[in-house]
Amino acid sequence: MKAAVLYENFQPLVVENLELEGPKDHEVLIKLTASGVCHSDLHYIKGDREHPMPVVLGHEGAGVVEETGSGVSYVQTGDHVVLSFVPTCGQCNYCVRGRQNLCDARYQLRGKMLDGTTRLRSGSQEIHHFNGLSTFGEYAVVPEDSLVKIREDAPLDRVALIGCGVPTGVGAVINTAKVKPGSSVVVLGAGGVGLNVVQGAVLAGAESIIAVDIYGNKLENALQFGATHMVDASGEDVIERVRDITRGDMADYAFEVIGSTAAINQALATTKRGGTTVVVGVTPAGAELTIDPDFLHLDRVLMGCTYGSCYPRADMPMLIDMYMARRLKLDELISATLKLEDINSAFEALDQGEVARTIIRY
Template identity: 35%
Template structure:
């Protein structure tokens, strides 16, 4: 069959919207009609050529409806509403069975790791990969059944789309990776789609103070709706405030970095807000994913018993936690509708990414169709 998709042909170019060929599902695969796709900085990293092979169909955050089932697929049916999971959950590898399915061994999200035998898209007669094995920037995609999660059909699919990546990444960064505790003072650096949900996770975990740091005043104002208790446009201003609210630690108990381009300067300024026995969590990537961007005073980390760690997918188990987050949304206990600040047609995807880079949106969503 043919489908319309946004394709990145070479590093640094704009997305090209084209009609491309799509092969039918094989064993263990499903055909998904993606109704919505989130615009995430990770696809910007793909655009710069550091996160996967090009050319490729973009998109790793999304939601849609199953239209066809391949042989050997169980637990899913035609018509099911699903969330995309940019890391699969095979349920068999050591990481999955030990409760760390965000590190599933069958993931294909690192440069050069995608198996050409899994490529179902073709452009000009040549097979091409889909970002993270998903390609949510295509109206239709054939994906492994391990990369979709069945959801309640009553929940709007644009909401499901943003939960599939940005919400879980931020939420889990606070709840799982940072292990925010009742009474903690938490700083979130970067008030975008991931950072806002780190604030929601910190609030849910019982943080006493949630401090947002971002240079964009509109995002800081928006953060107040998601649990922020104080907002600053620079780490230096935040650091002064932290001493006043948490003098024993001399800084934050937790600092979570959620910036779209996490440079060495960003990491260093984040560390300078960290208090004694504090936990610094890196949830945002650098534009060059191999860039050495952590250069910190190790002996001070020893003296103050501080912890530095990274997190992918918020250290969540997506098949378990996507339904949990959506149930909390249904109960009115977390905000998700407000995350979708702009909706674009597929033909306008380059405008959407321009708005993302300019900091105009909390989360932009492409609506297929």
């Protein structure tokens, strides 16, 4: 099967034919329909985050079950699925307490399948998996626990985005921060995930939704997703603008969706006393955050967030139902649809801040 392989940091992905071994115990072979190109993949290309190499990246995919390994009971051949980049075992301490996004299984993968071996190779060379998924290929063998069965009338080339960007952004608002109706919300960074924070804030009934970015095209997108105000951080004083817009109060909630320690500080400074800041962006490994503790002294809350604190098998089908009922925007997130051969240009556009989401269609 054809797949895009990362051999070295900062080098283009190599699109080539790989051997993919069939599914073993509690694994499933998926014929992928589409994969989103996410900023987290770019972090690994640039070496901001380390991963065993070579590796097939990609963690935002949807497709159809082609073959099931022994012991698989959750799906059968022909089922439509979205892939979760956190396998949820249902039995660990986190899963049984309803914190499936933190499942132990996530930390057992380390570039391999859950049994510690790989299914991917190029000749005699072992190729690593990514989050147990590796969606930048025509097929993927994944753990059964990484699958979310979905309704068959949902278009697979759109709902692939339900695998990462949408639950991450919407979930940060609904599950992590639990934004209340009538709130004021600041969103720093209006890329693929930031736009989903904006639409999450709309769903939560926020009164003002202030989008902040340095790219005019991204701010325009944010308005389309329901932002009530936009602030151009390349030329405007973000904190003063938020003060004006909130009539001196500052915001109830701020979401940092960039992955920058400066932006985390800025987010904190836009919140009122007792306000909540949620860090959604992924900072480079080794980054250090310095904050004025006085901010926290005034009942402010600084929170982390992974995968929108979601439970994939409950939240993803719900988000798809909302899309099908036209309550959630997905089509508008997609800036371009490309073939796998053109994947490197998708990463260039992402790096330049030109796109919300590019979809690779198989």
